[in-house]
Amino acid sequence: MLFEIKPKSRRKDLYDREKELKEFGDALKLGENLILILGIRRLGKSSLLNVALNELKLPYAKIDVRSLYFTFGTIPQDVLVREILESLLRSTRRFRKFRVGLERLVDSIEGIEVSGLKVRIGRKVHLIDILEKIDSWGERVIIAFDEAQYLRFSGLQYDGLIAYAIDNLPNVTFVLTGSEVGMLHDFLGLDNPKKPLFGRYAREIVLERFSRDKSIDFLIKGFSELSIDVPQDEIEDAVEKLDGIVGWLTMYGYLRGVRKLSHEEALSELLNMARSLVREELDKILSHSKRYGMILKAVSLGNERWSEIKEFVESKTGRINDAKFSILLRNLVKYGYLDKISGKYRIPDPIVREIIRR
Numbered sequence: 001m002l003f004e005i006k007p008k009s010r011r012k013d014l015y016d017r018e019k020e021l022k023e024f025g026d027a028l029k030l031g032e033n034l035i036l037i038l039g040i041r042r043l044g045k046s047s048l049l050n051v052a053l054n055e056l057k058l059p060y061a062k063i064d065v066r067s068l069y070f071t072f073g074t075i076p077q078d079v080l081v082r083e084i085l086e087s088l089l090r091s092t093r094r095f096r097k098f099r100v101g102l103e104r105l106v107d108s109i110e111g112i113e114v115s116g117l118k119v120r121i122g123r124k125v126h127l128i129d130i131l132e133k134i135d136s137w138g139e140r141v142i143i144a145f146d147e148a149q150y151l152r153f154s155g156l157q158y159d160g161l162i163a164y165a166i167d168n169l170p171n172v173t174f175v176l177t178g179s180e181v182g183m184l185h186d187f188l189g190l191d192n193p194k195k196p197l198f199g200r201y202a203r204e205i206v207l208e209r210f211s212r213d214k215s216i217d218f219l220i221k222g223f224s225e226l227s228i229d230v231p232q233d234e235i236e237d238a239v240e241k242l243d244g245i246v247g248w249l250t251m252y253g254y255l256r257g258v259r260k261l262s263h264e265e266a267l268s269e270l271l272n273m274a275r276s277l278v279r280e281e282l283d284k285i286l287s288h289s290k291r292y293g294m295i296l297k298a299v300s301l302g303n304e305r306w307s308e309i310k311e312f313v314e315s316k317t318g319r320i321n322d323a324k325f326s327i328l329l330r331n332l333v334k335y336g337y338l339d340k341i342s343g344k345y346r347i348p349d350p351i352v353r354e355i356i357r358r
């Protein structure tokens with residue numbers, strides 16, 4: 001169902017993204033070791049990743065790095081190892097050919113016990129040893145980190161580890177997704193000579209919002225799956241307000257088509273649901289500085305220029321020096337909460353903009 005709220009994992013539930021899936025497949029065919037899936041929240045990165053991994057019929061591990069970070073406050077190596085191995089085992093459930101070999105491989109690692117799909121780690125293990133072992137298996141294995149920018153919150157240098165793996169482990173391909181595109185780029189440092197991944201090639205698959213025509217077609221197809229007739233003007237109004245962000249289009253379709261709300265009710269319930277989601281997402285950065293909230297407020301109210309935004313923020317929270325203010329602005333761009341286009345700032349997501357403005 002196109003209007004299923006959870007991230008998609010089957011091709012038939014995924015609207016379009018043909019080009020992106022093909023690019024993903026091409027990168028793997030060429031044996032590339034680093035694939036990035038980038039784009040602001042709710043453009044369908046996790047969905048694309050799930051579908052791509054399911055279609056490939058290769059062993060893979062998929063780790064939700066954000067949820068690990070929120071559970072542990074850091075990314076502990078033993079937890080990561082366990083998650084990778086358990087996820088790998090799960091992914092080969094349906095392929096006997098891989099399953100037996102993989103179980104044997106994991107079982108042969110000292111300090112690790114496998115029972116069914118569960119992995120127990122008896123003593124300290126190093127991720128790099130595990131990856132070497134996996135590489136030596138001889139099959140291509142994909143290690144996917146969803147919301148990978150959270151890997152930076154760790155005592156361990158996962159960037160260095162990925163660099164080592166890319167240089168030395170030809171059978172391992174890393175796929176990293178990131179909503180905080182700037183943060184992910186900073187963490188990886190592909191063009192930062194001071195960082196371990198400097199100079200490495202990465203395939204970048206950038207997800208864009210749907211065009212107006214695609215958004216309309218998406219809603220029409222979704223409603224027709226549910227055998228529901230929705231007036232064209234309502235569809236166009238929703239498309240206008242949700243600006244091609246598939247996550248919001250899906251939520252609208254779900255509220256309208258599955259929950260059977262009217263057009264107005266669906267939009268207002270969408271805003272309700274979005275409010276708690278967005279608050280939760282913003283919580284972390286607002287805990288770093290209250291000024292982030294003020295900057296977003298300023299921009300949501302139509303202040304676009306550096307100086308206008310600064311003036312607004314200062315009128316609320318007192319003087320702030322230029323350099324510090326610039327850093328805060330730049331961080332919001334890196335987190336994906338602001339866009340900067342020819343010197344003007346904007347909140348890229350219309351629903352986030354609306355929520356902050358109120």
Ligand code: ADP
Nearest residue numbers: 005006007008014015042043044045046047247
């Ligand atoms: P992201 O990981 O970029 O935040 P998700 O993959 O979680 O985005 O998708 C957000 C929402 O949009 C989910 O409800 C998901 O089901 C839906 N969705 C994303 N991409 C598509 C697509 N191509 N077709 C249909 N629904 C999609």
Ligand code: MG
Nearest residue numbers: 045046047146
């Ligand atoms: Mg996601």
